[in-house]
Amino acid sequence: MRWLLVPAVVACLIFPSAPDAAADDPASELRKVEERQQEVEAMLAEAKDDLNRVYWQREQVKVYLQRAENEMYLAQSKHALLEEQRKGVQASWSQLDASARESEKRLESRKGQFYNRLRAIQERGRVSYVGVLLGADSYSDFLSRMEMLKTIVQHDVALMTVIRTDKQKLEAERAVAAAEAARLADLQAQVSEQAAVAAGKQAEFKQQNAALLEQEQALAAEVAKWELEWERLGEEIYEIQLRMKRQAGRFAPMEPLRGRPPITDDFGLGTDPIRGGSRNHGGTDFGVSRGTPVYAIEDGVVIARRYDSVYGNLLIVDHGGGIASWYAHLDGFNVAMGDTVVQGQQIGRVGSTGYSTGAHLHLEIRINNVKQDPMSFFSR
Numbered sequence: 001m002r003w004l005l006v007p008a009v010v011a012c013l014i015f016p017s018a019p020d021a022a023a024d025d026p027a028s029e030l031r032k033v034e035e036r037q038q039e040v041e042a043m044l045a046e047a048k049d050d051l052n053r054v055y056w057q058r059e060q061v062k063v064y065l066q067r068a069e070n071e072m073y074l075a076q077s078k079h080a081l082l083e084e085q086r087k088g089v090q091a092s093w094s095q096l097d098a099s100a101r102e103s104e105k106r107l108e109s110r111k112g113q114f115y116n117r118l119r120a121i122q123e124r125g126r127v128s129y130v131g132v133l134l135g136a137d138s139y140s141d142f143l144s145r146m147e148m149l150k151t152i153v154q155h156d157v158a159l160m161t162v163i164r165t166d167k168q169k170l171e172a173e174r175a176v177a178a179a180e181a182a183r184l185a186d187l188q189a190q191v192s193e194q195a196a197v198a199a200g201k202q203a204e205f206k207q208q209n210a211a212l213l214e215q216e217q218a219l220a221a222e223v224a225k226w227e228l229e230w231e232r233l234g235e236e237i238y239e240i241q242l243r244m245k246r247q248a249g250r251f252a253p254m255e256p257l258r259g260r261p262p263i264t265d266d267f268g269l270g271t272d273p274i275r276g277g278s279r280n281h282g283g284t285d286f287g288v289s290r291g292t293p294v295y296a297i298e299d300g301v302v303i304a305r306r307y308d309s310v311y312g313n314l315l316i317v318d319h320g321g322g323i324a325s326w327y328a329h330l331d332g333f334n335v336a337m338g339d340t341v342v343q344g345q346q347i348g349r350v351g352s353t354g355y356s357t358g359a360h361l362h363l364e365i366r367i368n369n370v371k372q373d374p375m376s377f378f379s380r
């Protein structure tokens with residue numbers, strides 16, 4: 001948690017000493033403020049790095065969280081599907097069970113009849129044998145009755161065989177259904193386990209995400225604070241430089257934009273941003289957003305305020321001694337033709353008018369109408 005230590009450190013950097021000693025010596029005051037700005041810049045870079053790191057960490061956690069949510073959803077869907085299948089198998093098991101019981105009952109009742117008949121044959125056989133011995137006249141009648149009973153018994157046996165086979169088949173099917181239900185229940189248990197694991201992961205990643213979000217917000221606030229402080233120091237530097245230049249009383253221009261914005265195209269040979277190919281760039285381009293204030297680089301008089309197909313909205317300030325500064329592609333003007341301007345005074349706003357691919361300020365410095373490298377006049 002390196003970033004947590006930052007506020008205390010920086011509080012010391014921002015207010016390192018009382019400003020009174022530096023008041024009469026702008027050069028040393030400038031140096032101090034510049035040093036402070038560099039320190040703030042380092043803090044800002046560090047906070048940005050940390051923010052970036054936490055941001056990507058959280059992006060990763062979000063991916064994991066999504067994955068865990070998907071896993072859980074999948075497990076729940078599987079569980080529901082298995083439940084449906086299991087219920088189906090259970091229902092067919094119940095049906096098979098009922099049929100098997102029914103079969104069993106039929107078999108039992110058939111057995112009962114069968115044994116009754118056997119008993120009847122036995123009894124009749126014994127009685128009739130005595131009867132046959134006593135009077136042979138009914139012997140043939142006795143035999144035919146016995147034959148008939150035997151036929152019925154044979155029929156009973158055949159029927160019982162059919163019922164028994166049927167019952168065995170039902171029992172086998174019932175066993176298969178029971179095994180299938182058990183298998184599905186097993187699968188369901190596995191899937192439940194998977195869902196529980198996924199839910200655990202989900203909770204963990206949610207917690208991580210919340211913690212990282214908190215860090216991210218704190219770091220974003222840090223970054224915003226350093227940026228604000230960096231800008232404030234930039235303004236301070238500009239003010240000190242302004243005072244120094246005024247005291248010096250000679251042509252000593254200051255940059256036309258505050259906060260040292262990036263140079264997107266240097267003076268001299270380079271590539272044409274629109275047509276391609278090489279071209280000789282007559283000034284310096286600063287990449288800043290539309291509407292950014294543009295300041296006079298030195299005291300002077302506005303000698304041109306017009307639209308040009310190449311330069312777009314153009315301001316030219318004459319600084320005397322054959323020196324002039326050109327401000328091109330402006331979105332709008334803050335001064336009128338003939339106005340006297342002082343160094344650091346806002347004279348226009350950055351735009352993208354004329355021959356331009358996007359918002360930027362094209363600055364030219366000319367001495368006796370010869371284009372100079374503007375950056376050679378500034379200390380960067």
Ligand SMILES: [Zn+2]
Pocket residue numbers: 265281283284285361362363
């Ligand atoms: Zn340019």
